Amino acid sequence: ETGPTYVGDGLSDAALMAELKAKIIKDPVNSDNVSATHLHCIEKAFGKLPSNIGHLLHEVPKWFSKSVICREAFKELFRVMDAKEERKDTPLPFQKFSFRGKVIYNILLNWKELKGYFAVVVPKAGLTCRDRAREFLGMLKDPFNLLYFHFLSPIVTEFERVNSLFQTTDADPEELVIESRKVDEVKRLCAGLLIEALKQVESRLPASTGISKGLSAFAPRKVLSQTERVPFKDLSLPHLRSEKESVFDGKIPTGATSFWSGVLQYKNSTGKRPFEELGTYAMACLTTPTSNAVERIFSTVTNVKTNSRNRLCSEMLGTIISVRSHLQFQGKCCRDFKVTPHMMDLFNSANMSEKEEPGDDDELD
Template sequence: MVGCNNSVWSRLKEASPSCLQLRCICHSLALCIQRAASKLPSNIGFLLSEIPGWFCHSDLRREAYKQLFRATNTATEFKPARTAPLPFEKPSLMQWLVRAKLMFNILMNWEELRAYFTTVELAQSMLDIQFKARLLKEMLWDYKNYLFFEFATPVVQEFERLNSLFQKTKAHELCKQLFLHHESLQNRLYDARGQKKNIHEVDFGVKFLTVCNKFLQQKNNCAEAHLEIDNVKGSCLCMLEEALRDTFGNLSKLSPVIVLNQASRPRFSELPFVQLHAGNDVSTIEEQYRKLPRVAWNEEAQFEKDGLPTDTEQFWLGVL
């Protein structure tokens, strides 16, 4: 249907070069978060694949884990018994967003999984199985991997929530939800003036920062520990940037903060939807775009009362 060489789409494109291909929004969101998560170390994908893979074909392993979980989470005089969804469900390779549930399940079972794979390694006689158990145990004991899960899980869950709205047959205000998600991601990375935040000002999430501080305290705030945390934050920052760029990269170029900035405004050819104006009026539109930052917009009737809006839609309605 949509192949590059000999498909329905390639023939439509041949007949109408200005034709645009709009793919399934649900599939696109899944691809966006998949590419964003690829900025994290490969350890994360390995754990997401191998932990459910360890349990999925063995009733004995699942039962052994359940027994360990019950033993370590029994009710006492001071606290009730803890329950948590178990990390046995194998994720789909095609639908990356369903991994949000698995990420949450692994995070909720982190301590128990560490204890389980520690006992399996000691009890196992077959060398290949013992090796895999040791590998999983070491990854679970690596505090950096725990930090990555703490950061990435809510990010992926929010993409999954948005995706589920678009899958409903009677979903409302989908466009509003999409732009709210865009603004949320953008505010985590950029300040009110549209300037990129320093890494220490980026909104990584309260829980993630709390466990980072806990790690630093355990290491007595030594320089090496701070360096490790900075490296983890660097990878998490790359994930946020990729999520914003993949999902809304072109749309963000229409922000009044960006298009009115002489120093950093994108070229006309880089704007979204330029290909829709491939007719004779494209030169006129381009000339208007060149003059855009030189107009005293605050003096125009549309903006005189309330000032220049930061909202992209309100700004372009006023310009129109």
């Protein structure tokens, strides 16, 4: 008598579980079974990202899974790029994992090695494999794809970690609640750090921050563009483009400072500077000091005028700072500095024996 009863109860339980599973698959958002919806959430959210992200996650491990030669070639390249064995225990991107977060993490760890591997494969592979390798290499060279992987790795890992907590057979509800509280506390502290950092940046920004927003108009790419150029009515840019060989030695610099410095120094056939006013204005805007530049000068002053050199006069201090700033800006070192004849002419008793100004020998507080 008890047999049929147990069998009947088992069938009814199985039917109930099948109905519940169908409900979750059909409508995971409104399902009562919260633990089964976490992976559905992250899978649905992946649809908002570019399709090449999912393509990399699926195809890169697949590339290595079907060929022992590919795996051995990558291992050899990894050993060459990691000659000092600093990343000896790093998991390789073709190791099999059931969790998507692990795949993202491993590809992210081996991003540089994967890029080098496919760069070697492209010229050597067959026609079919070459197209796939070239496609992977293009995706790996895209810095935005790398940014997506940095963004996804902690988020997907956290989703899968929470999902694994709810899938345990002996999960303690109290532990799950405590875990949620700890996560909320971490979020609150991290948000506080970001808010305080933004407040500190805002308090140190110069008052003329609006000026800096327009400095991008002086970029050579915009100035020499037919569609993005700044509408200066009197700017003879076609003439400048036709004479670029004599101004920039055949190549227009990409840096705004170098570009406008060349424009300022340009002379026409009569020896005049037709763009002197415009170049002077652009250089004045580009050399507007920001808070970082001012703080850099203060740091230089502190390094130069120490307690043992506290009696440096203001003129000498300004000269030393100018020399240091010039060397840093030019990327030079004092050991490579060459003295010009004009400097030697200025190095005389008349210039070296000037009297100090009143108050120059005052010590710093």
